[in-house]
Amino acid sequence: MNWNKNIVIPLLLLPVWYLTYHYLQPITDWSIDIVLGLEKGTRFTESLRFFIFEMPKVLMLLALIIFFVGIIRSYFSPERTRKILEGKSTFTGNILAAMLGIVTPFCSCSAIPLFLGFVESGVPLGVTFSFLIAAPMINEVAVILLFGMFGWKVALIYILTGLTIAITAGWVIGKLKLEHWVQDWVYQTKIGNNDESEEKLKLSDRIRFGYNAVKEIVGKVWIYVAVGIAVGAGAHGYVPQDFMVSLMGKSAWYSVPLSVLIGVPLYSNAAGIVPIVSVLIEKGASLGTSLAFMMAVIGLSLPEMIILKKVLKLPLILTFIGIVAFGIMIVGYLFNFIF
Amino acid sequence: MDIKILGSGCAKCKTLEKLTREVVEQNGFNATITKVEDIVDIMKYNIMSTPALVVNEKVEIKGRIPSADEIKQVLSKY
Structure with a gap:
């Protein structure tokens, strides 16, 4: 039977995965110190060690978690999410939308049909925005990389602050009643009444979705991960320890707005930016400033704004960027203050 | 049969169109394929x-x- 193969293979791979992951550090040390026979402690050796250890670690984490995320996501279609959000009161709606933004499959190329599908079936504008902010900002690649390179605490902080920003910003946009800044044709378009029956999926189909997600996402981001970690590895060995303190350290009050200002037009996916941020922190950048920089790069991207221009008038796009950027700065200052 | 590929020009949409054309051709389905981009x-x-x-x-x-x-x-x- 088909499902046998689909279920047995991951079960067999799991222990292999675990053993490799568990012994990655000794394997790395062994291949560098013994096989290559490099001298310990030199800049080159430590840069290489950083790369050879982090690269497989991050890729293995990505493959494993994206596999499960792919399976979980097969339960959350945009259609189902819309059904949940229809007719919800604003605040509850904002919270739900932001959380659903994490689990619903989202790609910026689908932002327009998604926006139209939400707004026209009566999901309030502010609630739709909560979704649109959370979906790209809190994506699985960002969270996995944060977990891999900083540990679960930072990953959790990122998720919680991202959610807070998405909920609050969406709620504020809803309160401001900006519906007149949505392009006029949006509310005139009628969506068709195609039947909404969900695809019936067997467990083996969902597992296949998991495989496909791994193939698609890891196939796309590995190169960014490699470049990000290579830059990180170079800086790890060659950049002086306190290099970033004056620029992105806690005491530099201007560092937070500056990071956001630089981060918004910068467009990179999470896979490339997290390894670089990990080195910024190692070299003395503070957590709040780095978090703000990362959120600005990942959460607000120029290509997505250009896509959204089709359905939103410019003042609404600017308000949207302004409110989210403001939220990110508050997070930055807050974390610099606490830690 | 009448096949339509819906998608506003993203990479995935082009892949689906190409794939569908191949399948139709290889299996000799009698079909018209249109791309809907609007x-x-x-x-x-x-x-x-x-x-x-x-x-x-x-x-x-x-x-x-x-x-x-x-x-x-x-x-x-x-």
């Missing part, structure tokens, strides 16, 4: 994630790229 037309099918495969006005697959086998299975029903 967002207003796409919304008539009430889908929220592209690309989508529509056969005789029925949405068969949405939001993902199916395998060639799956497309073949879907088309065989018509």
Whole structure:
């Protein structure tokens, strides 16, 4: 039977995965110190060690978690999410939308049909925005990389602050009643009444979705991960320890707005930016400033704004960027203050 | 049969179109394939994630790229 193969293979791979992951550090040390026979402690050796250890670690984490995320996501279609959000009161709606933004499959190329599908079936504008902010900002690649390179605490902080920003910003946009800044044709378009029956999926189909997600996402981001970690590895060995303190350290009050200002037009996916941020922190950048920089790069991207221009008038796009950027700065200052 | 590929020009939509054409050609299905790129037309099918495969006005697959086998299975029903 088909499902046998689909279920047995991951079960067999799991222990292999675990053993490799568990012994990655000794394997790395062994291949560098013994096989290559490099001298310990030199800049080159430590840069290489950083790369050879982090690269497989991050890729293995990505493959494993994206596999499960792919399976979980097969339960959350945009259609189902819309059904949940229809007719919800604003605040509850904002919270739900932001959380659903994490689990619903989202790609910026689908932002327009998604926006139209939400707004026209009566999901309030502010609630739709909560979704649109959370979906790209809190994506699985960002969270996995944060977990891999900083540990679960930072990953959790990122998720919680991202959610807070998405909920609050969406709620504020809803309160401001900006519906007149949505392009006029949006509310005139009628969506068709195609039947909404969900695809019936067997467990083996969902597992296949998991495989496909791994193939698609890891196939796309590995190169960014490699470049990000290579830059990180170079800086790890060659950049002086306190290099970033004056620029992105806690005491530099201007560092937070500056990071956001630089981060918004910068467009990179999470896979490339997290390894670089990990080195910024190692070299003395503070957590709040780095978090703000990362959120600005990942959460607000120029290509997505250009896509959204089709359905939103410019003042609404600017308000949207302004409110989210403001939220990110508050997070930055807050974390610099606490830690 | 009348096949439509819905998608506003993203990479995935092009992949789906190419794949569908290949399947139709290889299996000798008698079909016309049209690409629907206008967002207003796409919304008539009430889908929220592209690309989508529509056969005789029925949405068969949405939001993902199916395998060639799956497309073949879907088309065989018509």
